[in-house]
Amino acid sequence: MSRIVVFGAGGRAGRRVVAEAVSRGHQVTAVVRDTATYAALAGDQVTVVRGDVTDADSVAAVAAGHDAAVQAAYQSGLPVDEYFSRAARALVEGLGQAGVGRLVVVGIGTNLEVAPGVMVHDTPNFPAEGRIFSLGHVAELEVLRNADTTVDWVVLAPPPAVLDHEAERTGRYRTGGAQVLPSEQGAPAFSYADLAVALIDEIENPKHHRSLVAVG
Secondary structure, eight states, X not given: OOEEEEETTXXXXXXXXXXXXXXXTOEEEEEESOTTTTGGGOBTTEEEEEOOTTOHHHHHHHXXXXXXXXXXXXXXXXXXXXXXXXXXXXXXXXXHHXXXXXXXXXOOGGGSEEETTEEGGGSTTOOHHHHHHHHHHHHHHHHHHHOOOSOEEEEEEOOSSOOBXXXXXXXXXXXXXXXXXXXXXXXXXOBHHHHHHHXXXXXXXXXXXXXXXXXX
């Protein structure tokens, strides 16, 4: 059993991560911005706390005593490049202070390559608003890659499509490199539930280190 701190525990990915971790017997600290809104997350294995993933001192405070962290948070009130880069800096600093050795980050599939050096968000006719959001994740990744830290991080990027938030967990997924994984015609959309399986697997049995990894 591990103690896992989940930032953004109230979102679609975060809720699934909490549920997956609990189902495996882990103790979870669910970090949200408003504990009253997400009080229903609390349980025998889940403690709900207020925290700010963009503030290193807050990260260190809520992460103390934990074995691993999951970053699934997003705050729409800040420019995306500022938010994700600030969060990445706060996480590596705060988790380092708290002695947390493993960080698993929910990435975005539009950061994956469709050809060598060509990311999904660089393809013709890609929506401008979506590209801005995707570049925010690029900024996050650059902070992680350049950080002088003992934290062993990995970014898992699901397919560049809308994930199924209602589908039940199958426990099946595959991983690759930094390229979009080929998909079979007619295959169902990848689900948040199975993304959560991959995220918790990387905590229980780390296979990827300091890299962007496609999952689908």
